[in-house]
Amino acid sequence: MTSFCICVYEIVKTIPKGQTLTYKEVAQKAGRPKAYRAVGNILNKNFDPKIPCHRVVRSDGKTGGYNRGTEKKKELLHKEQAI
DSSP states (O other): OOHHHHHHHHHHHTOOTTOOEEHHHHHHHTTOTTOHHHHHHHHHTOOOTTSOGGGEEOTTSOOOOOTTOHHHHHHHHHHTTOO
């Protein structure tokens, strides 16, 4: 696992319940502002429930992808009152 990947996971772990960050914001916090697509690819491979990757959304307001399905992502975000 790369240091960027570890950094992304650490940032996402800090997103409080009921809040979201965009892929771009995560990339900026990780020190690579143009790597938002890489953030998406990293999170797509995450199956650790301690890393709430469902709290990372697109900049245009859409939820974006989720490795357990977009409907599951929307369900989790609604349950947390994040959207």
